[in-house]
Amino acid sequence: MPFDAHQFKDIDPGERVLMGPGPSDVPGRVLQALSAPTIGHLDPTFLSIMDETQSLLRYVFQTKNRFTIPVSGTGSAGMEACLVNLLEPGDQAVVCANGVFGNRMADLVQRLRAELVRVDGAWGRAIDPEKVKKAVKGKTPKILAVVHAETSTGVCQPLEDLASIAREAGALFIVDMVTSLGGMDVGVDRIGIDAAYAGTQKCLSCPPGLAPLTFGPRAMEVLGSRKTPVASWYLDMSLVSSYWGKERKYHHTAPVNMIYGLRESLRIIAQEGLKDRFKRHLRNHRALVAGIEAMGLSMLVPEAERLPVLNAIRIPEEVNDLKVRQALLHDFGIEIGGGLGELAGKIWRVGVMGHSSCPRNVFLFIAALETTLRSQGLKVKSGALKEASAVYSTF
Amino acid sequence: MPFDAHQFKDIDPGERVLMGPGPSDVPGRVLQALSAPTIGHLDPTFLSIMDETQSLLRYVFQTKNRFTIPVSGTGSAGMEACLVNLLEPGDQAVVCANGVFGNRMADLVQRLRAELVRVDGAWGRAIDPEKVKKAVKGKTPKILAVVHAETSTGVCQPLEDLASIAREAGALFIVDMVTSLGGMDVGVDRIGIDAAYAGTQKCLSCPPGLAPLTFGPRAMEVLGSRKTPVASWYLDMSLVSSYWGKERKYHHTAPVNMIYGLRESLRIIAQEGLKDRFKRHLRNHRALVAGIEAMGLSMLVPEAERLPVLNAIRIPEEVNDLKVRQALLHDFGIEIGGGLGELAGKIWRVGVMGHSSCPRNVFLFIAALETTLRSQGLKVKSGALKEASAVYSTF
Numbered sequence: 001m002p003f004d005a006h007q008f009k010d011i012d013p014g015e016r017v018l019m020g021p022g023p024s025d026v027p028g029r030v031l032q033a034l035s036a037p038t039i040g041h042l043d044p045t046f047l048s049i050m051d052e053t054q055s056l057l058r059y060v061f062q063t064k065n066r067f068t069i070p071v072s073g074t075g076s077a078g079m080e081a082c083l084v085n086l087l088e089p090g091d092q093a094v095v096c097a098n099g100v101f102g103n104r105m106a107d108l109v110q111r112l113r114a115e116l117v118r119v120d121g122a123w124g125r126a127i128d129p130e131k132v133k134k135a136v137k138g139k140t141p142k143i144l145a146v147v148h149a150e151t152s153t154g155v156c157q158p159l160e161d162l163a164s165i166a167r168e169a170g171a172l173f174i175v176d177m178v179t180s181l182g183g184m185d186v187g188v189d190r191i192g193i194d195a196a197y198a199g200t201q202k203c204l205s206c207p208p209g210l211a212p213l214t215f216g217p218r219a220m221e222v223l224g225s226r227k228t229p230v231a232s233w234y235l236d237m238s239l240v241s242s243y244w245g246k247e248r249k250y251h252h253t254a255p256v257n258m259i260y261g262l263r264e265s266l267r268i269i270a271q272e273g274l275k276d277r278f279k280r281h282l283r284n285h286r287a288l289v290a291g292i293e294a295m296g297l298s299m300l301v302p303e304a305e306r307l308p309v310l311n312a313i314r315i316p317e318e319v320n321d322l323k324v325r326q327a328l329l330h331d332f333g334i335e336i337g338g339g340l341g342e343l344a345g346k347i348w349r350v351g352v353m354g355h356s357s358c359p360r361n362v363f364l365f366i367a368a369l370e371t372t373l374r375s376q377g378l379k380v381k382s383g384a385l386k387e388a389s390a391v392y393s394t395f
Numbered sequence: 396m397p398f399d400a401h402q403f404k405d406i407d408p409g410e411r412v413l414m415g416p417g418p419s420d421v422p423g424r425v426l427q428a429l430s431a432p433t434i435g436h437l438d439p440t441f442l443s444i445m446d447e448t449q450s451l452l453r454y455v456f457q458t459k460n461r462f463t464i465p466v467s468g469t470g471s472a473g474m475e476a477c478l479v480n481l482l483e484p485g486d487q488a489v490v491c492a493n494g495v496f497g498n499r500m501a502d503l504v505q506r507l508r509a510e511l512v513r514v515d516g517a518w519g520r521a522i523d524p525e526k527v528k529k530a531v532k533g534k535t536p537k538i539l540a541v542v543h544a545e546t547s548t549g550v551c552q553p554l555e556d557l558a559s560i561a562r563e564a565g566a567l568f569i570v571d572m573v574t575s576l577g578g579m580d581v582g583v584d585r586i587g588i589d590a591a592y593a594g595t596q597k598c599l600s601c602p603p604g605l606a607p608l609t610f611g612p613r614a615m616e617v618l619g620s621r622k623t624p625v626a627s628w629y630l631d632m633s634l635v636s637s638y639w640g641k642e643r644k645y646h647h648t649a650p651v652n653m654i655y656g657l658r659e660s661l662r663i664i665a666q667e668g669l670k671d672r673f674k675r676h677l678r679n680h681r682a683l684v685a686g687i688e689a690m691g692l693s694m695l696v697p698e699a700e701r702l703p704v705l706n707a708i709r710i711p712e713e714v715n716d717l718k719v720r721q722a723l724l725h726d727f728g729i730e731i732g733g734g735l736g737e738l739a740g741k742i743w744r745v746g747v748m749g750h751s752s753c754p755r756n757v758f759l760f761i762a763a764l765e766t767t768l769r770s771q772g773l774k775v776k777s778g779a780l781k782e783a784s785a786v787y788s789t790f
Contacts (some may be wrong), residue, residue, distance in 0.1 A: 003665060209652070
């Protein structure tokens with residue numbers, strides 16, 4: 001039987017309200033930029049677009065680091081680009097692990113045959129810097145790596161103390177900003193972060209596919225003085241930097257249209273301004289939490305350690321996790337995330353990231369969740385929308 | 396000074412005629428698909444889009460291999476995905492190298508600490524299978540790897556004999572199809588290829604950013620019986636296959652919009668049909684070569700070993716390489732490629748790939764090149780367009 005080409009219809013993904021752990025809603029301007037005509041990766045016009053993208057990335061990373069680029073892969077490729085370039089076999093690597101993404105770093109450290117020093121923390125809590133200090137004591141780690149915004153738990157890890165610990169230990173301070181970049185203050189230069197990476201589909205509100213990355217001078221020095229080759233050709237940042245630098249030396253073919261989209265999403269951020277953007281995220285987060293708590297539900301993470309971009313809500317015991325998520329998707333077009341790992345079935349993860357962080361989504365979510373829980377027989381306290389409103393009128 | 400967001404204008408990459416070594420011209424339908432609304436990577440609608448993309452990829456690879464997916468990176472990430480998953484440290488790897496991309500495989504084999512057995516060939520010529528047979532003799536290689544369409548030289552490597560040599564040696568046969576997939580007969584199952592990868596920005600005429608990849612049963616067996624962990628988390632195909640398989644287990648966030656674009660580009664190919672598509676590529680190639688040779692220029696590669704999708708034209712000694720390419724770009728909007736490595740300054744690389752493979756582009760290129768060469772003082776024989784026309788009226 002010949003292959004029937006007509007079984008495939010025009011693309012029609014529908015429209016969703018993306019309030020999961022990513023992707024977030026993508027603004028029309030970004031989608032439109034994605035569809036601009038493809039040109040060559042060495043075309044003079046494209047080289048200018050690259051320069052502008054770098055300049056915009058430095059703005060959101062709050063850094064002057066020359067080597068600030070989008071890696072040609074998703075956020076996890078950014079993680080890998082950091083570790084594969086900055087670690088050599090046998091190096092000590094201290095990794096803070098209090099969720100899926102810290103664990104992923106630890107896994108990768110071992111694949112790269114570096115010596116893993118794990119600092120474990122409870123899922124749903126930030127890691128105590130004292131614990132890290134103890135773990136580092138007497139060691140000469142090459143890196144100290146931590147997740148700023150743990151997407152699996154909704155925890156925000158304060159970075160300042162860890163930066164000092166890394167500096168004192170002579171280690172590079174590496175930070176996963178996949179979920180925080182563009183929605184929270186990441187202060188790469190102010191805090192003294194040597195290497196960081198992010199994803200595009202969270203608070204940048206660009207489709208997934210690129211990993212913004214920045215290496216400071218100390219990271220570049222470590223990269224330049226390696227004794228062994230990087231165990232990846234694709235992610236060898238010394239080669240990639242020749243393409244993104246003045247030489248413009250061909251490495252791999254840059255994902256041209258994705259970079260159009262990223263540039264536009266960053267331009268939207270620059271137009272809003274980081275300060276206003278952070279405030280917007282905080283405001284919508286507080287309104288959402290006020291509504292959730294008014295319903296009688298509770299948050300996984302203590303207030304002081306909560307991310308303003310991703311909310312981990314405890315699932316009431318009487319409720320069927322999957323049924324609720326399916327109802328939200330089918331009846332209201334809302335995507336939220338379930339728990340991962342040890343939190344599977346125990347939390348919902350509700351993102352209010354980038355373009356998704358807006359009163360319209362917050363009100364919709366509260367109303368939709370209330371409706372769904374009621375229809376599944378749960379007794380929900382009333383007044384949630386009112387409590388959310390109150391946040392908007394006072395903050 | 397505060398950051399000035401208004402220095403960045405609306406995206407305007409202009410329009411080019413893409414006749415370099417990739418990217419090729421992207422059809423409007425593909426650009427439009429790219430800009431469809433982003434939905435979640437675990438959304439039921441997206442899962443269907445994944446299934447359809449896999450089915451379409453199997454069609455262009457000419458395979459029934461279950462594990463046929465787009466890797467979340469460009470063609471080079473596909474190369475890396477093949478080698479990092481199928482090689483372990485100490486394994487023997489026979490690599491045929493007669494251009495930049497064969498060399499890249501050899502480089503990667505060494506980064507992965509496998510034992511490299513190089514079979515070198517002249518740049519601009521196919522590799523003699525007898526040479527490979529000799530190199531393999533007495534060895535027990537894990538893989539035999541070769542580039543089907545060497546993008547740096549325009550050479551087509553016949554695959555049948557090498558497949559037999561690999562089979563006899565008990566090695567996996569790995570083929571780089573970056574530039575051939577979608578424009579030439581690759582016959583994965585018919586020839587007996589165990590693993591292959593490609594890029595999207597060549598004969599598929601989708602923007603760069605994904606790497607179609609297929610692993611046959613023997614490759615999956617090798618992957619499943621590894622003794623050491625894959626030295627990459629991002630490209631660990633045993634994890635990736637859990638997401639693309641029935642389990643749908645989250646690995647990394649799929650590049651949703653790029654997959655929309657790929658699906659549309661593959662749908663266009665299926666609608667045209669592979670047989671007609673291969674014939675179209677051959678026809679436009681022959682017309683282009685007829686025009687080039689009528690001008691008095693010559694091709695790098697002997698006729699029997701030429702790719703029908705990428706033409707390596709010798710640069711006449713009297714002519715300034717860069718000036719000609721700049722004039723083509725500025726005066727006619729045409730992008731072609733220069734030579735790489737030892738062929739830098741010696742050849743132009745002119746792609747007629749995918750959507751770019753059409754009489755309009757062929758006639759334009761011949762006329763523009765003739766005009767440019769004349770304006771630079773070269774004596775060009777007349778009648779090139781007529782010779783190209785003659786091909787269209789007889790083939």
